[in-house]
Amino acid sequence: MKWFWYASPETFYPLARRIALACGVAAAALAVAGLYVGLIVAPTDAQQGEVYRIIFIHVPAAWMSMFIYVMMAFWAALGLALNTRLSGMMARALAPTGALFTFIALWTGALWGRPTWGTYWVWDARLTSELILLFLYLGFIALQASIDDRRRSDRAGAVLAIVGVVNIPIIYYSVQWWNTLHQGASVSFTRAPSMAATMFAGMILMALAFWMYSIAVSLVRVRCIIREGG
């Protein structure tokens, strides 16, 4: 793979179209499969009834909100270190989709919290740190938009994105570090999932669908940014 060859916006532009198309098709197929498994195949939860099915969008959206931020900070840091134009463009292209998934995680969490906890919102560590993540995304987007000089706005945005990365482990470990109303992790690398296999399959399919969607949308957006002149 010729990494430095594709670091140029001009050479990356046609490659981005091919990847975006493939990921867009994969996202649609995975979403159909995920919704089928999540809404039809997966059994009703014994305690929560049908409302637990919010998990099939809430958890994947929350994962994407954190993953996209890490990727955005990675590209921003790369741009800061190597001064490559494409890195800043990638960071800018990722931010709106990351903010959207963060909002979706908060919205679906609120609608899940009301019937199960008895409240839409509580200022516990997990919810509050996720809300801070939304503010970080919005701050990044606003900062980029407020500086006309593209090199300077990319550098300023990169500093904010890198500093904000500290919030990601806080979100992830908040349920272990503090007493929270929010439950612990549903899925872990170190132990088997604590849910039925079909529920787990539906969640993974939706996570993959959101992942493919994010790649496709971000690459289409970065092509727009390239056409706009960076």
Place this chain on the structure above:
Amino acid sequence: MNHWYLWGSYGVTFALLFVELALLMKRVRETKT
């Protein structure tokens, strides 16, 4: 009642994703001209 929470989640999620796609397609058309 619980169905409102369920469909409120799915409905708003997919509506927002479609809005993002629509705005992006608009931007694609504008930058191509």
